[in-house]
Amino acid sequence: MVIGQDPMLQNIVKTTLEMAFTSSILALLFGVLIGLVVAYNNFPGKKVVVVILRTLMGLPPVVVGIVVFILFSGTGPFGHLKLIYSVELMIVAQVVLITPIVAGMTETSLTPIVDRMRPTVKGLGLSVPKKFFLVLNEGKYQLIAVYLFAFARAISEVGAIQIVGGNILNKTRTMTTAIALNYNTGDFALAVALGIILLAIALGVNLVAGLLQMGLKKRND
Amino acid sequence: MKKLTSLALVLLLVLSLVTFVACDPADTPSAEEPKVVRISTTTSVNDSGLMAYLQPYFEADTGYKWEIASAGTGAAIKSAKYGNADVILVHSKSQEEAFVADGFGRVVEGYSAERISFMYNYFVLVGPTADPAGAKNATGVKAAFSSIASGSHTFISRGDKSGTHTAELKLWDSALGLTNDPATSATYDWYVSAGQGMGACLTMANEQGAYCLTDKATFLSMKNHAEGDKLPGLSILFEQDDAMKNTYSMIAVNPNAPFIDSVTGEALPEGTVTIDTEAANVFINWMTSTRASELIAQYGVEQYGQALFTVM
Missing domain, CATH: 3.40.190.10 (Periplasmic binding protein-like II)
Known part of the structure; x- marks a missing residue:
């Protein structure tokens, strides 16, 4: 099976990558911001917010899928947007799923950095955006790991995107929903082959991230 | 702090024990295997x-x-x-x-x-009640399918090599070139290969105002759902043709x-x-x-x- 010669497979891989990169990057933006705000500020009820974030990290994908489906289906409050069974709506569902994971992991990994830096930052009297930037800069190494987790989650998800995307051939079919379908049709060999391609993509992304982390470490040493 | 940590550990232990007990099958193996x-x-x-x-x-x-x-x-x-x-x-x-x-x-x-x-039983052709393709008045099921294709009205196909998918493929004009292999089958904008079960395809047809071939049992069970009609936009348009016998x-x-x-x-x-x-x-x-x-x-x-x- 060669990707280059099979337009159906090309489309599946393209949809998968578009969905996984867009949703993981959006979730990274939202999640890091939330995680950073929670990690940096001490406010009443902070512990409750952290517990809520960590609980949301375990959101079951099918539940998110069904809720997003109901909201965006014809009779739902956002039905007029006509986003049902589209890659865009798959990205929406993924962002809902992954943002709490990014936020929770960011909070956990940035809190020790924030605690360490607080006296210095206070002494310098920096503006809020500058303070945040400084913390993020210190936490780069950890944030790469957080992104990798977000990407892994995005590319391996099947329950939510099957519901809101509909697994439509040449439109919303991704590698995971194609694998699930191939199980149902009994085409196990094709399912395993797709699984191998999926792993290869994940490996590629991890290698790039690993190199980035190595580069950062060297600079810091 | 130490107290808190040990409290958390005890809590975790209790939780996992509860889960373990809850998962343990209540019925011990009887003398005779069923x-x-x-x-x-x-x-x-x-x-x-x-x-x-x-x-x-x-x-x-x-x-x-x-x-x-x-x-x-x-x-x-x-x-x-x-x-x-x-x-x-x-x-x-x-x-x-x-x-x-x-x-x-x-x-x-x-x-x-x-x-x-x-x-x-019989497969039935369902679709939007307004029936833009005029499938209801077709002379036979194949004519009904032809009118869907010639008018490019959206049709949701199971696309999963199921018995229903196999039956559906036999109802299209063979000149369309639709087959059960997504890699070689012809593709059309109006022909949606969903690759999902019957219920998911009917939900999709309802959402999109599309036509769909279904077994009557699944359609009726969703129409007469305990929570109310799950497919308000769909009606049975064609049934009881010998070619639709299942x-x-x-x-x-x-x-x-x-x-x-x-x-x-x-x-x-x-x-x-x-x-x-x-x-x-x-x-x-x-x-x-x-x-x-x-x-x-x-x-x-x-x-x-x-x-x-x-x-x-």
């Missing part, structure tokens, strides 16, 4: 609710328990080829005949052939069949697979008994005002 018949069937048989309805009667009458694995017809037959079933119950004639031709079927005593057809058959699995390894796809050495032929016989004899025929003929009458299956 006899089991393993059935591989398709989603549409299972989703119609027929098997769940018959199960208590079967188990009370025979003393056997049944274990049903349901997947698309393709996977249901594959599963039997791996030695995971004593009997299959499916609705795709060509695939059943291939299964028998490959040596996987067994003639049960008292029957003339491996493939035992015992009940049928026949269900059972095949007992041959214990000496050339079973294959699910991982390598190679032949399994003889004796690796154990098939309970007695269990398969009990199941087939019960399903064709007068008792079961009466039960099947009653199924759906109370809930939908009409029988969903006709016994042959």
